[in-house]
Amino acid sequence: MSRTFRYTSPPPPQSATGRVAEVYRQLGEDFGIERAATFVVLASAPELLAPAWALMRESLIAGAGTRTDRELVAAGVSLANRCPFCVDAHTMLLHATGDHALAESLARGETPSEERHARVLDWGRATRTPGSPGLTPLPFPGTEVPAQLGTAFAFHFINRVVSALLTENLLPGNAQRLRPVRSLGGRSLARTVRRDHAPGASLALLDDPGPGPAWAAGTTVGPAYAALCDAASTGAGLLDDVDLALVEEALAAWDGSHPPLAWDELPDRDRRPGARLAVLAAVAPYRITDEDVAAWLKPPLTDHCLVHLIAYGAFAAIDRIESALPLPALMERP
Template identity: 45%
Template sequence: MSRYRYTTPVPPKSATGLVAEVYRQQARDFGGTPMPLFMALSPAPDLLAAVWSLMRESLLTGPGDAVGKELVAHGVSTANKCAYCMDAHTVLLHANGAGDVAEALAKGRELSPEHKALHDWGLTTSGAFPFPAGEVAGYGGTALAFHIVNRLISSTMDERFLPGGAQRIGVVRKVGGRAFARTVAGRGGPGESIALLQDTGPAPVWAGLAGPGLAALRAITRKVGPLDEPAATLARKAAADPHAVTDADIAAFAGDEGDLLRVLAFGAMSAVDRVEALIAGAFAATR
């Protein structure tokens, strides 16, 4: 059974243009074949590029400690109950040389005070920053990226990270992390995804190179609408409870797969915008 519930991904060998370039960058920066999330978004190339850019320029190449940003991403994913992303970030902590932190999360053990503060901030994405204000583009951009990524995964994909739940086995997590670790040194430099964006606008002053991806997402989702009742239902669920999207909701929707993804992103962005306001307020308090 396919992990893709409602979209038909573009296969890597068939990808052209924008989709092919996102796949290429992602394979270089994460390693291996395109990740399921990005394949799921491939029917909407503009959305795919914007999500990739926001994630890449914050989590992968933005300012801040890689382990700290993985903790924030895991905290956001925990708050949103995105099992796929929780498992992925546990493996990526191994990839970044923090196997002890990864196993503490996987086994429910206590984190160090510094690591707990970062994870807790990800859980709520509110309050004073547990990181230098000068690194907010990395940490805050990561939080926003996964508030939208979690919702898109939970509404469109089976959330199994590995077949049979193999990621629950410690040695599998370690081996998976080792495989990803090979790509860390070979990543491209900051800003390389920005050329993929087709339409941007003003970005938050705190967001740095993650800002264009966020602005592109806003530009894409502002073109959605007006929403009929089935589309409004999908958008509402994507914002508040993406796990609640049903086959019946999808069957009632009249658009194609690209339209579906943009409507879900429209709903997800309503939640992202609320979180961005919290980050902007906390950033202003540091000035």
């Protein structure tokens, strides 16, 4: 575990009880990996773990459309966010769907040979840019928007948590980057991935969520999104008013681009370490350093606090993207 997690030491999964144990059980049953590091890393904050799982389950796993399309959206998001851990994971999961040639084209960094697959992948990439013109026209039926947007937002959150708090090693020695390992890993998950999953199983894990945004109305994606929004937003309480203003200013100016190495607008590590971590989590979590974390994570702050601060920054980026969506075009249901 020490080779997987950065900056935190999550509770051992075998010690889990209550809601955390139920998340792990559902992960095993519906995702195929009971102790997936992408969720174990959130176990220090069960109030974040449950809605993060719920949003992924209700969109990627149980959402409308094909699992291949949803995996392509997730892969596109992960490519746009420069999260190699998640790109590798979705390559393996594409093998699990049976789309082996498509998975390998993604692994090689190529454009999918089927035009529609290429358009879905590009749509996922486009979701990083607030107000991107690449979001319309849709490359899938309008009835799939809740599942596809839910998948995109789930991985905008997961990518940022992973890039901040995990290493890049999906498997020891990055073995997943070997074709036989990718294929074998995908085949081991095939039965779970190809099974039909009824929507709603994760909602019992949530604490009275609201209905969610208009684009997810009438689906189980909406309450899951609302619950993650509520849980992630509590991380704002770790910052003072000046820090919050710095974060809000940085996100208001963000156009989806990756910041330059000489980034004058980034809050100072010595004077505003909390604001710095939150802005990095939102825009460039892969640039969080040991020094950045050490400058802020001092007693009485704990792993629980760090997870919440990273989650707050991650969802601040999602909120910026979601608020700029071309909703009239996306909400048409032909």
